[in-house]
Amino acid sequence: MSQQPILEIRDLRASVEGKEILKGINLTVNPGEVHAIMGPNGSGKSTLAQVLAGHKAYEVTGGEALLHGNDLLEMDPEERAREGVFLAFQYPVELPGVNSTYFLKAAVNAVRKHRGEEELDAADFLALVRQKMKVLDVGEALLKRSVNEGFSGGEKKRNEIFQMAVLEPTLAILDETDSGLDIDALRVVADGVNKLRGSENGMVLVTHYQRLLEYIVPDVVHVLYNGRIIKSGGKELALELEEHGYDWVKEHAEEVGVGQ
Amino acid sequence: MSTDLETIQHVTESEYKYGFATDIDTEAVPPGLNEDVVRLISAKKGEPEWLLQWRLKAFRHWQKMEEPTWHNVHYPPIDYQSIIYFAAPKKKAKSLDEVDPELLEMYEKLGIPLNEREALAGVAVDAVLDSMSVATTYKDKLAEKGIIFCSFSEAVREHPELVRQYLGSVVPHTDNYFAALNSAVFSDGSFVFIPKGVRCPMELSTYFRINAQNTGQFERTLIVAEDGAYVSYLEGCTAPMRDENQLHAAVVELVAMERATIKYSTVQNWYPGDKEGRGGIYNFVTKRGICAGRASKISWTQVETGSAITWKYPSCILKGDDSIGEFYSVAVTKNYQQADTGTKMIHIGKNTRSTIVSKGISAGFGQNTYRGQVKVAKGADNARNYSQCDSMLIGDRCGAHTFPYLEVSNPTAQLEHEASTSKIGEDQIFYCNQRGISTEDAVSMIVNGFCKEVFRELPMEFAVEAQKLLAVSLEGSVG
Numbered sequence: 001m002s003q004q005p006i007l008e009i010r011d012l013r014a015s016v017e018g019k020e021i022l023k024g025i026n027l028t029v030n031p032g033e034v035h036a037i038m039g040p041n042g043s044g045k046s047t048l049a050q051v052l053a054g055h056k057a058y059e060v061t062g063g064e065a066l067l068h069g070n071d072l073l074e075m076d077p078e079e080r081a082r083e084g085v086f087l088a089f090q091y092p093v094e095l096p097g098v099n100s101t102y103f104l105k106a107a108v109n110a111v112r113k114h115r116g117e118e119e120l121d122a123a124d125f126l127a128l129v130r131q132k133m134k135v136l137d138v139g140e141a142l143l144k145r146s147v148n149e150g151f152s153g154g155e156k157k158r159n160e161i162f163q164m165a166v167l168e169p170t171l172a173i174l175d176e177t178d179s180g181l182d183i184d185a186l187r188v189v190a191d192g193v194n195k196l197r198g199s200e201n202g203m204v205l206v207t208h209y210q211r212l213l214e215y216i217v218p219d220v221v222h223v224l225y226n227g228r229i230i231k232s233g234g235k236e237l238a239l240e241l242e243e244h245g246y247d248w249v250k251e252h253a254e255e256v257g258v259g260q
Numbered sequence: 261m262s263t264d265l266e267t268i269q270h271v272t273e274s275e276y277k278y279g280f281a282t283d284i285d286t287e288a289v290p291p292g293l294n295e296d297v298v299r300l301i302s303a304k305k306g307e308p309e310w311l312l313q314w315r316l317k318a319f320r321h322w323q324k325m326e327e328p329t330w331h332n333v334h335y336p337p338i339d340y341q342s343i344i345y346f347a348a349p350k351k352k353a354k355s356l357d358e359v360d361p362e363l364l365e366m367y368e369k370l371g372i373p374l375n376e377r378e379a380l381a382g383v384a385v386d387a388v389l390d391s392m393s394v395a396t397t398y399k400d401k402l403a404e405k406g407i408i409f410c411s412f413s414e415a416v417r418e419h420p421e422l423v424r425q426y427l428g429s430v431v432p433h434t435d436n437y438f439a440a441l442n443s444a445v446f447s448d449g450s451f452v453f454i455p456k457g458v459r460c461p462m463e464l465s466t467y468f469r470i471n472a473q474n475t476g477q478f479e480r481t482l483i484v485a486e487d488g489a490y491v492s493y494l495e496g497c498t499a500p501m502r503d504e505n506q507l508h509a510a511v512v513e514l515v516a517m518e519r520a521t522i523k524y525s526t527v528q529n530w531y532p533g534d535k536e537g538r539g540g541i542y543n544f545v546t547k548r549g550i551c552a553g554r555a556s557k558i559s560w561t562q563v564e565t566g567s568a569i570t571w572k573y574p575s576c577i578l579k580g581d582d583s584i585g586e587f588y589s590v591a592v593t594k595n596y597q598q599a600d601t602g603t604k605m606i607h608i609g610k611n612t613r614s615t616i617v618s619k620g621i622s623a624g625f626g627q628n629t630y631r632g633q634v635k636v637a638k639g640a641d642n643a644r645n646y647s648q649c650d651s652m653l654i655g656d657r658c659g660a661h662t663f664p665y666l667e668v669s670n671p672t673a674q675l676e677h678e679a680s681t682s683k684i685g686e687d688q689i690f691y692c693n694q695r696g697i698s699t700e701d702a703v704s705m706i707v708n709g710f711c712k713e714v715f716r717e718l719p720m721e722f723a724v725e726a727q728k729l730l731a732v733s734l735e736g737s738v739g
């Protein structure tokens with residue numbers, strides 16, 4: 001593989017209902033890297049994730065985002081997914097009556113078809129799913145149910161990571177997947193994420209807690225504040241944040257003139 | 261579904277010998293309805309005197325009736341004098357080139373074989389397409405068990421005593437405007453008789469009936485299951501039929517004796533009209549079954565995606581003690597389609613039970629009305645009903661309406677009613693998109709999930725086709 005970045009975001013601006021939320025984001029994720037994004041409530045973390053996934057409620061007003069050098073923002077949401085972008089939602093929606101296995105198989109085959117690969121038949125798909133279930137400690141019962149319907153908060157999150165493991169995306173964006181997970185589940189999810197980590201793909205983890213980063217050690221930590229990344233650093237930055245809070249970065253940012 | 265010219269010729273020729281009126285040798289009876297037309301129809305079919313009298317009685321009654329207006333559907337007045345009531349030869353296209361390209365596209369998506377597409381679209385074909393031979397083989401097999409499965413006309417000829425005994429016993433000619441009209445002018449239909457203790461070894465389907473094509477307009481079906489008998493009957497075809505007849509008024513009667521079970525499944529996909537709401541079938545159907553014997557069961561399952569107007573309430577009269585009535589329905593309206601459909605469960609016997617599951621899906625400017633009645637008579641001790649009416653809206657210009665009517669005259673009755681309305685959410689679609697699933701597939705997945713409880717009741721093959729049909733009919737209604 002060349003050293004072309006997986007994701008390159010330059011001066012990305014986006015608004016919702018006429019209100020600017022992202023005010024110029026710059027971020028580069030190279031193959032093999034895990035980036036953590038932290039920041040206070042309402043700073044725009046989920047907005048960034050949704051914009052990258054192509055949610056049409058968010059209007060991109062400036063800048064660009066490239067996936068393997070291709071214009072990501074031009075693509076339909078399903079095309080982005082088929083190109084390897086996966087978003088683990090902060091609030092996964094329920095699909096009543098839609099069988100989980102059926103749903104996941106449709107997803108896997110949509111990606112395979114896009115890549116020009118043969119679609120998996122029921123047997124091959126089941127084999128794949130069984131193997132991933134073991135890794136993520138997901139019970140078969142969950143797969144027999146409707147997608148996310150009646151799942152507990154933690155089950156929904158775990159299901160997102162399970163889907164991710166099955167789909168093996170090149171760019172995974174995890175929006176607060178750790179919130180609502182108990183300690184054991186957190187460890188299982190982190191294991192799953194670490195297994196996916198490889199030299200070919202990249203990850204963006206949105207989180208409020210340093211705890212997750214103990215299990216999934218990031219290469220870079222960014223602080224998103226009021227629609228901008230105001231500080232980036234190594235994994236120690238997360239620790240510092242935990243200790244001093246966001247006001248500390250804010251003041252620091254104002255000192256160096258990146259705040260507003 | 262055969263349009264074999266030979267068959268048609270054969271039918272017309274055989275009519276000749278019963279001819280009595282002057283214009284008997286012309287195919288088309290002039291438009292309009294009067295006693296002479298009723299007599300002519302009966303004569304063309306070579307019917308016995310009692311049936312002619314039965315038709316005439318219905319006709320005279322119909323003349324005194326008024327077209328109902330209580331339903332929640334709107335259409336310009338129907339001119340009953342401009343309709344041709346017998347053997348109206350279908351206007352046939354000469355080739356597929358003359359057929360609505362959208363219809364053809366739908367056939368392709370449904371995977372209907374080329375040669376069948378022509379027949380469905382009403383193109384004049386002279387090849388035998390499906391199941392003449394299949395039908396005969398099945399017929400022999402059924403005959404061995406004493407099962408009668410034939411066209412209504414044949415039943416009148418071959419089993420007049422059975423037809424006479426049951427015809428109009430569930431839906432009398434006085435029942436309603438459209439049933440009266442049907443009784444006067446019905447063209448043909450199906451007859452099924454399952455003798456005592458016999459379990460019909462296969463699904464019976466109109467598909468296998470030879471002259472189905474010409475009988476759509478005023479169809480009459482009668483199914484009788486004797487003590488302990490079982491039959492599953494499939495009506496219709498998942499392919500959209502092109503039909504020049506705008507008014508359809510069918511009657512279906514079911515009779516289940518002691519411990520007998522009748523399962524009646526319908527997939528209705530008549531021409532719904534175009535995107536602007538022009539054309540399309542008016543489908544006014546009366547379907548009713550009687551659970552006459554103890555512990556008998558009648559189960560209606562319907563998937564209604566076609567017709568400009570659907571007016572239909574498959575019902576059960578639960579007369580026998582411990583009898584069971586079921587109604588499972590999916591009704592889809594899109595563009596300017598209107599559906600007013602539901603059921604009546606009439607509890608008369610003791611310990612009678614009924615289940616109603618209705619799923620209405622509206623898209624575009626479609627209007628979907630559920631109208632259901634549960635009636636518990638004085639003597640119906642311990643009657644139970646469970647009703648569930650769910651509506652799904654796609655977009656915000658369509659509508660869903662629910663009118664449940666309850667009439668309970670016995671204090672031991674237990675009735676349970678649940679209703680819900682949901683919308684396919686943008687977020688649900690986006691979630692699917694984010695997993696690589698196209699919007700079309702997402703809608704079809706969500707809608708099929710919504711209808712699962714009904715599809716489960718359909719015979720396997722039918723269910724698969726119904727799912728495909730639903731996906732195709734809702735295509736393009738979101739996003």
Ligand SMILES: Nc1ncnc2c1ncn2[C@@H]1O[C@H](COP(=O)(O)OP(=O)(O)OP(=O)(O)O)[C@@H](O)[C@H]1O
Nearest residue numbers: 016017021039040041042043044045046047048057
């Ligand atoms: N669809 C929307 N409609 C209206 N406002 C929105 C919408 N999405 C986001 N916003 C607003 O944009 C801002 C950023 O929201 P966002 O969800 O991106 O924050 P976040 O950083 O993910 O916060 P949290 O840590 O609480 O998850 C908030 O003020 C939010 O109310």
Ligand SMILES: [Mg+2]
Nearest residue numbers: 045046047090
């Ligand atoms: Mg968020």
